[in-house]
Amino acid sequence: MSIQAESGVPTQVTAPGSGFDLEAIPYERLGRPITGPRAITGSWRRFCYLTVNIAIVNWKLRFFGSALGYLWQLIRPLLLFLVLYVFFTKVAHVGNPAAPSEQFYGAQLLSAIVLFTFFSEATMNSVRCVVDGEVMVRKIQFPRLVIPLSCVLLALFNLSLNMIVVVIFALIAGVRPMLTWLELPLVIGLLVVLATGLAMLLSALFVYLRDVQPIWEVLLQVVFYASGIMIPIDEVQAHLSPSLLHLYMMNPLAAIFQQFKHVFITHRSPSAGALLGSARLLVIPVGITFLIFVLGLYVFNRIAPKVAEDL
């Protein structure tokens, strides 16, 4: 089997004698060939273990080195809350107890800020995550979707902790537990779906378009002001024509925040469905949310097989 190559240069490939005759291998009995890198591969268990572990490790990484640790995470939304609260109640004189939906303005403001902090953290962190995870992506095979998902999960950890503060604050402010609190997981779930969709979309786009990051920073600012975080819904209603109000409520974030205030803080703040004119029209913000999710999944799935070589 060995070929004595002439003039020192090997010229021919031989089938290995002790190995397999490549022609005779029953390829059909080998099972399925490996697929190469994918957004989702392997067992779901491994997928979940990885997502949770990466999130936990990054969470530890962020807080364990610093003296105040987790408190830093809380200080940012609290500070923003304080500034806005002082401005709107003392300078702009909103939070008028006479206006029905402005009851518990402070709790409304804080909860919206905390929800938005989650949204902004989940999306901003995931923009760079695939590129920052280059070492892993280039050296080891694992389902690529784990990377953006763990960013969202990390933000979700922080949201859960911040939510404790929100509940305590709300109870002190006089909010009483209501049956509609049972609807909260659904509302927060919708927000998570939206954030996950954007996380997948942005992290995939960032690999090829590096200015996605500044663009998203700017867009987040716009979204912050366009989602009714600090303006009580009465003021919005007072200044927008009904059709504009409907349009405003079609923004998934605005609808989610409004619904959260409705079910969590006070029923005097109208539900998103009511503001849209009909509960059936809720299909639009919910539809947009799922559309973004599917688009994000599609785009991420497209880039996943090639991302290791394009980084």
Added chain:
Amino acid sequence: MPTPAVGDERLPVVVARSVSKTFHVPEERRHTLKERALHPRRNVRSREFTALRDVSFAVAPGEFFGIAGRNGSGKSTLLKCLAGIYQADGDIWCRGRMSTMIELGVGFNMDMAARDNVIMNGIMLGLTPREARRRYDSVIDFAELRGFEDLKVKNYSSGMQVRLAFSVAIQVDADILLIDEILAVGDASFQQKCFDVFSELRDTGKTIVLVTHDMASLQRFCHRALLLERGDPVYIGESYEVADRYLELNFGREPTTATDNGSERPGDGEARVIEVWVEDADGNRLTAVPQHTRVTVKTRVLFMVDLEDPAASLHVFNEEHQPMFFATTQIENERSGYFAAGDEVVFSFTFDNVLAPGRYGPVIQLAHRGSGVDVIDKFEGSFSFVVTGSLALGGLIDLPVTSAIDRAPADSERARV
């Protein structure tokens, strides 16, 4: 369809069928939306770079398979395709749980401590978090990193990182191990540890694919190997054959012949060496000379004047300019005869190549009959050849030595105790 003659246990575990890999390398990277918006229709020209061309092989269960090749030959790309990191054209089967160690790492997060990294990588390689935590101690012990566990991995030396990566890769109970260039780094004791692990893994029937350009370990551990050259599979076969071919590839591109460059040389110039080369037994000119073959150094000499009984001699020096041996035509042919002006004559020196692997420079000297100090021409410096052999045992020469062990008779054994 003919039924395969092999039983199930004879099915290969790692199979590549016509695997190719082409990268698109854009000539300019356009990385921002702005650039795309400003020049929407300008297509980015991209160059195609084929890193692997039609590679096929099959690795049996329990086989230790090597992938050899020079830098840039596609070894690591092939391993990444096998590991499922790159999407390749063609079909690849890896049947069984796989553990990989690619580019000297398993994807450590530099900001995390060893503990988190070990557990994370264990999960990536298929363990459950509980299993990963249970194996943590043995990983750290094998890597000899006790006491450094809380240090961030970025503060590790590169040797420590590799040790940690390797011990993670071998501790996950994989059936198939893909390992890239582990032996290029690490100190001697860790290399020995790797060797021990390789032997142990081989004995326990694991399948290992090892990328290396250390031919000694290739021969020592691999049953068979694949040689790649610029993405082409050049040879698949026994590892010692692959090692020989690899060495030929490495050195085979040097000029096989040195010719007279007309420079000023010692001697009276009555004859001149115009060519020097090395041949194997079949008359092929070589620069890479395999050990333990019969080799001939030849020189072509042009006579300028009529000469009687000149002598040619050969000195061979190693890289440290130590003389390895000396040969002259004067011993066998003291009276070499009469040569007329214009004659071209070839002098040959044939020997069994017992030189240790390395580079050698032959020096050819022509002298008038006598003590050899009456120099006609001296040709040196512009030609060298390489002796290839995969085991550098450390001596200047490698004589064919046979060794034997004779156990002492039982009674004298007792007497010694």
